[in-house]
Amino acid sequence: MEFREVVRKRRSTRRYTGQPVEREKLQRAMELALLSPSSKNTRSTRLMAVRDLKRVHELGKLRDWGSSLLEEAGAAIVVLGDEEVSPMWQTNASIMATTLQLALVEEGLASCWVHVGDYQTLKDDPESQRSEDYVKELLPEIPANYRVWCVISIGYADYTPKPLPEYEGDERILFVE
Numbered sequence: 001m002e003f004r005e006v007v008r009k010r011r012s013t014r015r016y017t018g019q020p021v022e023r024e025k026l027q028r029a030m031e032l033a034l035l036s037p038s039s040k041n042t043r044s045t046r047l048m049a050v051r052d053l054k055r056v057h058e059l060g061k062l063r064d065w066g067s068s069l070l071e072e073a074g075a076a077i078v079v080l081g082d083e084e085v086s087p088m089w090q091t092n093a094s095i096m097a098t099t100l101q102l103a104l105v106e107e108g109l110a111s112c113w114v115h116v117g118d119y120q121t122l123k124d125d126p127e128s129q130r131s132e133d134y135v136k137e138l139l140p141e142i143p144a145n146y147r148v149w150c151v152i153s154i155g156y157a158d159y160t161p162k163p164l165p166e167y168e169g170d171e172r173i174l175f176v177e
Contacts, residue, residue, distance in 0.1 A: 016155030
């Protein structure tokens with residue numbers, strides 16, 4: 001698949017068939033994502049594939065909004081950053097998460113970014129548990145020095161997403177010449 005086609009096919013998919021995702025497909029996508037650039041080549045990002053469907057679906061409770069799509073996903077990848085290695089760990093993790101989502105398209109998989117960051121589990125309760133703490137409790141395999149940036153839901157889409165809107169013109173692209 002050509003790069004242009006991969007980019008055009010990548011859509012945020014929020015409904016899945018629930019079919020488990022093959023380990024080999026996740027492995028290949030993660031290996032490509034590991035080639036992502038990072039600030040000063042610090043390589044501060046780590047990926048954790050979760051194929052245990054019970055825990056994948058429990059990840060759907062990391063927030064009371066915008067994460068329930070994980071309850072139908074066939075796998076998830078937790079994108080982690082080591083803030084001791086780079087002060088740019090969040091940027092590095094974002095770059096890798098984006099590359100990962102493109103690599104998943106090439107594997108015939110659908111995905112959606114679920115942000116963890118500094119959100120609370122309950123949107124309207126600033127005193128509720130932090131989403132990152134929820135993920136770390138659910139996945140005690142995460143090393144203590146890693147921060148959780150996002151979770152990528154992965155699976156086989158149970159629908160065909162609408163195509164992207166047509167090119168909007170020059171208002172989004174600027175040149176200084």
